[in-house]
Each structure stands twice: as C-alpha cells, then as structure tokens.
Amino acid sequence: xxxxxxxxxxxxxxxxxxxxxxxxxxxxxxxxxxxxxxxxxxxxxxxxxxxxxxxxxxxxxxxxxxxxxxxxxxxxxxxxxxxxxxxxxxxxxxxxxxxxxxxxxxxxxxxxxxxxxxxxxxxxxxxxxxxxxxxxxxxxxxxxxxxxxxxxxxxxxxxxxxxxxxxxxxxxxxxx
Numbered sequence: 707x708x709x710x711x712x713x714x715x716x717x718x719x720x721x722x723x724x725x726x727x728x729x730x731x732x733x734x735x736x737x738x739x740x741x742x743x744x745x746x747x748x749x750x751x752x753x754x755x756x757x758x759x760x761x762x763x764x765x766x767x768x769x770x771x772x773x774x775x776x777x778x779x780x781x782x783x784x785x786x787x788x789x790x791x792x793x794x795x796x797x798x799x800x801x802x803x804x805x806x807x808x809x810x811x812x813x814x815x816x817x818x819x820x821x822x823x824x825x826x827x828x829x830x831x832x833x834x835x836x837x838x839x840x841x842x843x844x845x846x847x848x849x850x851x852x853x854x855x856x857x858x859x860x861x862x863x864x865x866x867x868x869x870x871x872x873x874x875x876x877x878x879x880x881x882x
Contacts, residue, residue, distance in 0.1 A: 708722065708724050708725055708753075709722045709723065709724050709760040709789075709865075710723050710725070710753055711723040711752060711753060711754050711773055712755065713755045713756050713757055714755035714757075716757070716865060717733065718732065718733025719731065719732060719733070719738065719757075720733070720735075721752070721755045721757060721762060722731075722755075723743075723752030723754070723755045723764055725749060725750075725751060726742060726743060726744055726749025726750055726751075726763060727740055727741070727742055727749075727752075727781070728740050728741055728743050728744060728752065728755065728762065728775075734838070737800050738845055739777025739778075740779075741775065742779070743764055743773060743775070743779075743780070744766060744767065744768070744769065744773075745769070745847055747750075747770065747871065748766060749768070750767060750768060751767040751768035751799065752764045752765065752766060752767075752774065753765045753766075753767045753800050753801050753802065754801065754802045754803055754825070754852050756803065756804060756805050758775055758805045758826075759813065760776060761774055761776060761777075761782060761826075762774065762775045762776075762779075763775075763785075763803070763805060763811070764778065765801040765802060765803055765813070766798060766801070767794075767799045767800055767801045768799070769793070770786065770793035770794040770795070770796050770801065770855030771784050771785060771786040771793060771794065772784070772785040772786050772788050772801070772803055772811065772824070774826065775784075779792075781793060781829065781850035783826070783827065783828055784819065784828060785811060785813075785824045785828045786822075786824065786828070787828065787859065788828050788829060788830055789830050794815050794816075794817075794822075795816070795817025795818050796815075796817055796849075797817045797848060797849050798816055798817065798848070798849035798852065800814075800815075800849070800852060801813065801814060801817065802814045802853045803850065803854060804805075804854055804855050804856040805856075806856050806860060808825060809825070809826045810824075810825070810831070811824040811825070811826070812824075812854055812856060812862055813854065814851050814852065814853070814864075815833070816852060817849065817853065818833075818836040818851060819835050819836055819837075819844070819845040819850060819851075819873070820833045820834065820835040820836075820865075821833060821834055821835050821851060821854060821864065821879070824866075831872055834875070834878070834879025835851070835867060835879070838868065842873070843879075844882040845864075845866060846866065846868055846869045847866070847867070847869065848868070849860075849867070850864075850866040850867065850868070851864035851866050852866060852867050853863060853865035857874075858867060860877050860879050861875065861876060861877070861882065862873050862874070862875040862876075862877065863875075
C-alpha cells in the first residue's frame with residue numbers, strides 16, 4: 707500500500723519496497739512472499755530495490771546504506787559503510803543505486819554530490835562528482851544526483867532536482 711519503489715526480476719517477479727518490508731509478487735500479481743528489511747527496532751526506509759542474480763539489494767535511506775539479502779530475506783551484507791564517514795550522506799533521505807551485470811554497484815551520495823562505486827563485498831571502488839553551479843558536469847543545488855540508472859553498455863544516467871535535468875556519464879565520470 708505504501709510502495710516507494712519496485713524492480714522486476716527473473717520470470718517477471720515484481721519486488722516492491724515499502725516501509726520496513728520488501729514484498730514479492732509473481733508476474734500475475736499474486737503475492738509470493740516477502741521479508742522484513744532493516745534491523746530490530748530500526749525498519750528500513752526502502753527507496754530503491756534491485757535484483758542481482760540470486761540476491762535482492764535494497765537502499766535503506768534511514769540507515770544510509772544498501773542492504774544485501776538472499777531470496778528468502780536472510781541478510782548477506784551491507785554496502786556503503788566502508789568510507790570515511792561510515793554511511794551515505796542523505797539530507798533528503800533518499801538513496802538510489804543500480805548494479806551492473808558484473809556486480810558493480812553505482813549509488814548516489816546526494817549530500818556529497820557524488821556518484822559512488824562499490825563492490826558487492828562493500829568495498830568502495832571510487833566516485834565522481836562535485837557541487838557546482840555553472841559547469842554542466844557538476845551537480846547543482848542540494849541533494850543531487852537524486853536518481854541513477856545504468857545502461858547495458860555501462861554508462862551512468864543521473865537525474866537531478868532543482869535544475870531538473872538528466873545527464874549521461876562514462877564510467878570514469880566523463881560527461882557525455
């Protein structure tokens with residue numbers, strides 16, 4: 707009822723992120739299951755969900771991290787906690803990410819105006835971006851980039867608010 711995001715996986719399964727919970731439906735809309743996301747007494751604020759092979763990854767904006775689960779909801783690890791500050795900086799309480807076919811995760815770090823890269827094991831693999839008002843490569847205003855998607859050939863597509871725009875970058879951060 708309070709869905710914030712969704713993803714479609716193998717066989718047309720639909721994964722719906724709601725406050726503190728991930729629900730799973732088949733292609734016809736029948737509920738197949740789901741699980742509680744987050745930690746005891748700290749339910750996840752799920753703002754993005756992706757399926758990678760047999761794993762389900764969810765962005766937990768309240769904990770400021772990405773959580774990895776197996777198909778039954780057993781925790782496998784956390785991504786985004788192995789940096790200087792220990793978490794993503796999310797003044798707008800929104801975290802978005804995508805994962806490529808090799809398991810490389812790209813995530814928004816809106817308070818730092820960054821696109822970050824992570825391994826499935828949680829290791830940081832670099833970032834690009836900075837705040838700026840005049841250069842199109844930079845991210846304008848508060849809390850950008852707010853959304854992110856990866857193309858099949860590895861390019862990074864970002865969405866920004868305030869100055870509403872979509873940009874495409876090479877994996878090295880070069881604006882196309």
